[in-house]
Amino acid sequence: MLRMTTILLLLATAHPAVAATLRVPEDHKTIQAAIDAAQPGDTVQVAAGRYSERISVRAGIIVRSAGDDSKGKAGLKRAEATIIDGGGKIGDKPGVVMAEGSTLDGFTITNVGAYDDALWKKHFDSHGEELADDEGSVQAEGTIPAISIKGVIASVTNNIVHHNGDVGIAVVGSREHKVTPLVTSNISYRNLGGGIGVADLAEPVVRENTCHENLRAGIGCRNSSPIILDNVCFQNIRAGIGCREGARPIMRGNKCYQNRRAGIGIRMDGTAPVVEDNDCYENDMAGIGCRDGAEPIIRNNRCSKNKMAGIGCDGASPLIVGNECRENEMAGIGMRGEGIATIQGNKCHENKLVAIGVTDGSTATISGNQLSRTGGVPPLIAVKGSTALIQENQIEGGGVAAVLVQGTATISNNKFLGHGEKQGNAVWVWEGSTATIDANSFNGYRTAVNSTKATVIVTSNTVQGFTGPAIIIKDSSKPAHVFGNTAITKDEKAKVVEIQGPAGVVANNLVKAE
Template identity: 30%
Template sequence: MTALLSPARPLIRAAAVLLSCAATVPAGLAAAPAAAAPTGPAVYRVAPGASVQAALDAAAPGDVVELAAGRYPGSVTLSTDRVTLRGQGVATVLVPDPADRSACARAGDGVCVTGSSDPQGAPVHTVSGVVVEALAVAGFPRNGVGAAVTDRLTVRGVAAHDNGLQGISVEMSTRTALTDNEARDNGQAGIFVANWYDRKGGALETLGTEVSENRLTGNRIGLQLRRVRGLTVAANLASGNCGGVFVVGDDGVPRAGALTVRDNVVRANNRYCPPNPRLDFVQGTGILLTGTEDVTVAGNQVSDHTGASPMSGGIVLYPSVVGVPNARATVTGNALRDNRPADLADRDPRGTGNTFTGNVCGASEPAGHC
C-alpha cells in the first residue's frame, strides 16, 4: 500500500520518536508525533496515492509537507500559518480530480491559500507565512494557485500551466513574494495580483510585494497588476503572450500605482486575444499603464511587438476603461526596439505629470519621447 510517512523530526529527538518517523501509516493518514516528544517543526512526506490534504491538516506552524515526484489528483488547501508545501520540481504535479468536492476544487483552483473576509471584502482572518514551492499545478478550471487574504506568502519554483483563469492569483494580500515561477498557457494572466478579482474599490497597499524572476509565456496577459500599490516587479521575462505587463487602475481611491516595474525583458507579446466586456482586443502590447499614478517604468528591455489594438506598442500609457488618466508616470532608461506602431506611446491625452527621459528607442507617439 502506498503510504504517507510520519513526520521526520530533528535528530536530537528521543529514540522512540525517531522510530516513529521511520514507520508508515495507511494512505491518507498523517502520523501524530509521540505524546512525549518535544514540540517543533516536522516534515510530513507524502507519496502518490496518499492524501496531501491529510498531511496539511496535520501540519502545525513551521512544519513542511513534502511531496515525492508523481501525480496528485485533487485540490489542496493551506489554512495554517507558516506551513510549507514543497514538491520535487516539475516532477511533482497537482491535477484536477473530478470526484473532489472540497471547497478549493469547487472554486476551480489547484492550491488554495485562503484567509477570510467579510461580505464587503475586508479581511477578517489572514493566513501568514505560507510557502508553496517546487511543484506544478496544471489543468484546473480557474487558478493553478489561488491565494486570498494572506500575509508574507511565498510562491517560488512553481510551474502553473494550462489553467482556465490565472496561473498564480494573489488577491487582498500583503508582503507577497512571487519568484522564479513559470506561468504558461493560462486563460487569463500568468501571474495576477489584485485587491479582488471580481470587485471594484480602492487599490490595496501591498506593503512591499515582490514579483521577480518569473517566466510568463502563452497567457492572455503575462503579468497583471490590478488595483494595487506599493510593490516591485523586477527581472521577469514576459514573451509570447497577447500582452506583457499590465498595470491597471480605475476611479477607486486610493489609486492604483506607487509601484516600480524595472529590469524586465518584455518581448514579442503578439498573440491575438479577443475583446471582453471591459477591454478591447489585446495584441502586441509590451508594458501598459492605464488609470495609474506614480508608477516608475525603468531599465526594461521591450522589443518586437506588433499589433493594431489601441493598446499596441512597446510601453503604452492609455486611459482606463472608465476614463481615468495616468498621473505622474516616470518612464526612464528603457531600451526599446522594433515595436509597432511605436516604441513609446502616450495615448492618454488627459494624463498629467507623465515624463519620458533617457529611453533608447526609434519612434514615439507623440514624437520627441525617444
C-alpha cells in the first residue's frame, strides 16, 4: 500500500519536459552555440541577419528562422533575410550537416565552397559536354554540399540554396537502414553541382522544390529510389531531372523546361524510373531522354517544343504509354541505337520531323497511337534499318509517305487519313525492305502502297480517295502476294493493283462503286 501511494504521489507531482526555444542572437550569439545548448525537441530560432558559420545540427533539434511564412521575392521573406554564409573556400565541411530527426526551416545557405561564374558560363555554353562525369556530384570525393543529409531521416524545408561550390542539397543513403528524409519547398540555384542530389540507396521525398541554373541537373539521382513530386526545374546546364546508375525513382507532376539538355534524362543499365504526368517543354535536347540500357516506364507525360525529340530513346528499353508529344523540332518519339520499345496510346501531333522514328537497329511495337502533321516532307512513321509492328493506329497526313519502311515492318489494322492528291503514298516500302500490310483503311492518299525492289504481302486493305493505282509494286525481290483488297471509287477505270515484276498470289482485289 505504501509503495502504491508513493507511485501516485510521484505521478501527481511529475512535470513533463517542455521543449525550449533558444534564440539567436538574443540567447546565443551563434547558431552553432544554440544548437550545442539545445536538447532533443528544442527549437533554435534565428533572427534575420547574416551568420558567417557552418553548422552541424544535433539529433531532434529544429533550426528555424524567425518570422511567419510571408512570401518574398523568391522564397519566404524570413528565408531571404536569414543567411548562413559558408565563407567561400574556407573549411572542408558542408554548410549545414543534418542529424537524425532534425529540421532546417527557412534559411539562405550560400558561399559554401568557391562559386566561379566564368566556369558556370563555360559549361553553359557547351551544354555541359565538357563537364567531368563526377564534377560536383553528390558522392564524388571532395564534394562539399551546401546542405548534407547523410544516412539520416531529417526535414529540409523552405530554404534558398545558391551560389555554392558544389551540390546544393545532398541526400546520401545507408546500407544499414532506410533513409527517407523530406526535402520540400526549397529553392536551389546557381550551384556548381546539382540543385538537389540523391545517391547511394537514399529514398527521400523531394517535393515542390524549384531548381534552376545549376551546373548539373536540377534534381539528380544515382543508385537511389527517391519520390520526386511537383518540382519545377528549369535552365539547368544538364537535365532538369537526371536519373542514372541503377536509380529507380518515381517522378510525377514535375515541370522541366528550358534546360540545356533533356527535361528528364535517364541512362545506364538497371536504371528503371517511373516517369509519369510531367510537363517537359522547350528543352535544348529531348523532353524526356533515355539511353544506355535504361528501362523506364514513361507514361502520361506532355512533351512539347523541345529542340530534339519529345521522347528520345538511344539504346534503351522503355515502355512509352499515353504521352502527348507536340511541336517538337525533331521526332515526337524517336528511337535509335538498337533500342527496344513498346509505344502505345500516345498522341504525336505537328512534330517537325517524324511522329515516331525507329532507326539504327531498333525494335518497336507501335500500337493505338494518334499521329498527325499538317504539311512537311518527312513521313509520320519512319522505320529505317529496324523492325516495327505497327497496328491499330490513327495516322493522319504525312509527307513523302505516312509510313516509310526501310527495314522490316508489319502494318495492320491502322486507319490512314490523307489530304488528297498532294499527300503522296500512305505506305512507301524501299528497296531491300520487307513489309506485311494487312487490314488497313486508307483514305485520301494518291497511292495506298508503293513498293520498289522489296518483299511485300498486301492483304485485306480498303482504299478510298486515291488517284492512281491503289497499290503499286515494282520489281519485287520475291513474288509479291496481293489479295483481298478493296478499292472504293467513282472511277470505273480505276485499278486496285499494278505489279511490275514477280507476282505470287494476286487475287480477289475488287473495285467497288462509291
